[in-house]
Amino acid sequence: MNKAIEVLDKEHRVITEMLDRTDEMFKSILNSDGDIGDVKKQLEFFRFYADEYHHNKEEKILFPEMVKRNEMLEFGIIHEMLENHEDFRELLGEVNELIDTGSFLEAYDKFREYSRLLLEHIAVEDEEVFQIAETLFSDDELQTIYYHFEDCDLELGKEEKLKLEEI
Ligand SMILES: [Fe+2]
Numbered sequence: 001m002n003k004a005i006e007v008l009d010k011e012h013r014v015i016t017e018m019l020d021r022t023d024e025m026f027k028s029i030l031n032s033d034g035d036i037g038d039v040k041k042q043l044e045f046f047r048f049y050a051d052e053y054h055h056n057k058e059e060k061i062l063f064p065e066m067v068k069r070n071e072m073l074e075f076g077i078i079h080e081m082l083e084n085h086e087d088f089r090e091l092l093g094e095v096n097e098l099i100d101t102g103s104f105l106e107a108y109d110k111f112r113e114y115s116r117l118l119l120e121h122i123a124v125e126d127e128e129v130f131q132i133a134e135t136l137f138s139d140d141e142l143q144t145i146y147y148h149f150e151d152c153d154l155e156l157g158k159e160e161k162l163k164l165e166e167i
């Protein structure tokens, strides 16, 4: 696996792990031995790490480069991926709103929907989108994409990203 895809793959693994942990936290809340503040912090993680660090790399760097190589992708799988990202933003907002109104059970249901769709999305990217990317670009081009990913992290804060990964 080249370095650019490796970055996205690692982010996918961090996100997957956090989905599991958040699920556990929700369960504790529903058994009345958890702190809702912890769940809110986890949701901030998804907004910041999954959406800003990760989805930005795909939306602003990888996907546009892929579409430049193969215009058909814009109306196919890439379109689908972008739509999913929008749905994730909406769902996450809804989970937050439900928590704020004290509807924890509904919030958990919504979170489970978010989690299920996000895991499906990650599987499609791992198994299809990244494979397509590897056939579209040369090693040098992938290396350039990797540098753009690095810039993206630097802009948002590399330290901050490492801290989020360490949690
Ligand atoms: Fe994505």
Ligand SMILES: [Fe+2]
Binding pocket: 008, 012, 054, 058, 122, 125
């Ligand atoms: Fe992704």
